[in-house]
Amino acid sequence: MNTPIEDTLTYVYAAAPLTTQVRDALADLRGIYGSPVLFVTTAAPTYANLPAPLAFAASHVPCGDFNESALKTHFEDIVWLENVARAHHNVVQALTELTTVLPLRMATVYQDDDRARRALADRHDSFAERITQLAAHTEFGVKMYLVPATPPAEAEPAADTTTDAATTPGKAYLRRRRAQHTEAEARYGHAEEAAAAIEAVASRYASQRVRHPSQSGALTGPAENVLNDAYLVSDEHARQFKAAIEQAATSFDSVRIEVTGPWAPYSFAMPPDEREQQPQGEGHNP
Structure with missing residues (x-):
């Protein structure tokens, strides 16, 4: 990137933690727009239980x-967002392969390195404490989709003049609508049962859960997303967690359950008592 630093x-x-292994392994890593990945450090002493000084x-x-x-304009540009999100994720995942990482929110920016350095110093101990809590843990996503039971309704057929007068097109339409409503209620009921069963199974292995809003639009296709949870799972239990969820999913044929991961712990970068109070990676252009 040839943009002047100013x-x-x-x-x-x-x-x-900026270990020698991390510093050496990521020397050639590229991030947003192909820019080099640098490390911003502070003069703070190494936090207890961390293998090296903390860095951004x-x-x-x-x-x-x-x-x-x-950014207000770019956030409406799906292609731009996808490219930036992919580059951001690639850097975080590269770090995750080497050490415990505290991912920050996409588009967390500071006016310059000094401002970033001060932000790291201000929150150094809370970041370091959270990293020690996340050590040997990864995030798994569990999504549930309500798969359409029937194809989209076709256009109304032409009225049949030979049909009994008591069975008018209007009455036939109302009967179909009632049947569709009853079917939908049953399917949502099955989805609630499946969600409860999945949560019970997941709780055997996961230490924390975050419930994200359901997704919609192009992200889900024709299926309706009715559950979008993230679980923090120890590396020791990761295989059992995924296998148990997938096994439980076979008991419910009216929903599709998808398990993704392991990922860096994006959903758990802040402790539970801070997630609702403060956006992750605060300090945009401070």
Whole structure:
């Protein structure tokens, strides 16, 4: 990236212990727009239980694309969002393969490295404590889709003049609508039963759960997403967790259950008591 440094912002991907292995292995890593991944550190002493001083993994990005007004426009551009999200995720996943990572929210940017450094210093102990709590844990996603039971309704057939007068097209339509409503209620009821069963199974292996809003639109296709949960699972129980969820899913034929992961613990970067109070990676353009 040839943008002059004075025309850039400091984009932060994650916080992580800056071990020699991490520093060496990521020397050639590229992030947003192919920019090098750098490390912003502080003078804070190494936190207990961390293998090395804490650092931000960061890149310099064009101010014209990542200032507040530009981001408002870019967040409506699906292609741009996908490219940035993919680059952000690739950096976080590369770090995750080497150490415990505290992922930050996409588009967490600071005015410059000094501002990022001060932000890291201000929250150093809370970040470090959270990293120690997340050690040897990864995130799994569990999504449930209500699969359409019947194909989309076709156009209304022409009235049959030979049909008994008591069975008019209007009455036939109302009967179909009542039947569809009854079927939908039954399917949602089955989905609630499946969700309860999945949650019971997951709780045997997971230490925390976050319930995300259901997805819609192009992300789900024709199926309706009715459950979108994230679970924090120890590496020791990861295989059992995934196998148990997939086994439980076979008991419910009216829904499709999808297990994804393991991922870096995006949903658990903040402790439970902070998730509702403060956006992750606060401090956009401070």
